Amino acid sequence: MESVILQCDEVTVDFDGFKAIQGMNLSLERGELRFLIGPNGAGKTTMLDVICGKVKPTAGKVVFSKTIDITRKKEHQIAELGIGRKFQTPSIFPTLTVYENLEIAMKQKRGVFAAMRARMRMEDHDRIEAQLEMIGLETKADWRAGGLSHGEKQWLEIGMMLLQEPEILLLDEPVAGMTDNETEKTGELLKQISRTQSIVVVEHDMEFVRNFASKVTVMHEGKLLKEGSMEDVQRDDRVAEVYLGKRRDADASRSTA
Numbered sequence: 001m002e003s004v005i006l007q008c009d010e011v012t013v014d015f016d017g018f019k020a021i022q023g024m025n026l027s028l029e030r031g032e033l034r035f036l037i038g039p040n041g042a043g044k045t046t047m048l049d050v051i052c053g054k055v056k057p058t059a060g061k062v063v064f065s066k067t068i069d070i071t072r073k074k075e076h077q078i079a080e081l082g083i084g085r086k087f088q089t090p091s092i093f094p095t096l097t098v099y100e101n102l103e104i105a106m107k108q109k110r111g112v113f114a115a116m117r118a119r120m121r122m123e124d125h126d127r128i129e130a131q132l133e134m135i136g137l138e139t140k141a142d143w144r145a146g147g148l149s150h151g152e153k154q155w156l157e158i159g160m161m162l163l164q165e166p167e168i169l170l171l172d173e174p175v176a177g178m179t180d181n182e183t184e185k186t187g188e189l190l191k192q193i194s195r196t197q198s199i200v201v202v203e204h205d206m207e208f209v210r211n212f213a214s215k216v217t218v219m220h221e222g223k224l225l226k227e228g229s230m231e232d233v234q235r236d237d238r239v240a241e242v243y244l245g246k247r248r249d250a251d252a253s254r255s256t257a
């Protein structure tokens with residue numbers, strides 16, 4: 001398709017004989033907000049690890065921007081090509097201010113030597129200001145990052161990623177531990193980002209997925225189980241059985257515990 005930014009074909013990951021991913025296919029469009037869901041151990045995080053180069057597939061192929069085979073590329077090369085990964089724990093500098101964190105992220109994009117030479121240009125300042133506004137931290141630019149709430153730290157890290165201008169953002173459970181209000185704001189932020197960049201979100205919070213997903217990919221036992229709208233996915237018997245059913249059981253046992 002014209003606007004495919006990432007194509008994973010028949011990806012298999014073998015951890016010492018255990019196949020965490022088995023022939024998984026995933027095609028991501030430019031400007032798409034895709035949710036990757038599935039029960040524990042389905043292979044979702046491993047799939048993100050494959051895309052960002054942290055884990056090398058034993059078979060299959062990952063192609064970025066139609067022509068660039070990134071299957072065997074190193075993590076830093078993949079990051080430089082424009083695929084950014086955010087893990088659950090924020091990797092911000094807690095003793096620096098919010099502004100300084102964003103400044104560092106922007107300079108990283110430019111490379112260490114250029115950053116050492118570069119003085120802050122006016123347009124850099126404007127970009128940081130715009131980023132601060134986008135992540136809703138414009139009034140907290142001078143705060144120490146360590147003093148932000150959990151949600152604000154996550155937004156700061158997303159802002160830092162965005163200043164490195166990725167074409168694809170990979171997010172692992174971005175709303176875990178957030179308040180309802182923060183979760184809602186994060187959904188709006190992701191929607192806004194997906195106007196210009198593509199995002200893959202691994203998520204367990206089904207209400208969040210329902211509220212913000214247009215397309216959902218369901219994995220089970222390392223394979224693609226179902227792909228489509230949240231309505232399609234929810235209507236699918238196999239999904240209900242392996243995923244929603246299990247979750248219902250888990251909820252039931254928790255509520256009776």
Ligand SMILES: Nc1ncnc2c1ncn2[C@@H]1O[C@H](COP(=O)(O)OP(=O)(O)OP(=O)(O)O)[C@@H](O)[C@H]1O
Pocket residue numbers: 015018020038039040041042043044045046047
């Ligand atoms: N480095 C590793 N070595 C061996 N097995 C691994 C490794 N990483 C993951 N696995 C296994 O691969 C399977 C898939 O794990 P993965 O973390 O990708 O699942 P997941 O869908 O993200 O699950 P969760 O929702 O619980 O995070 C699991 O059975 C896990 O135990």
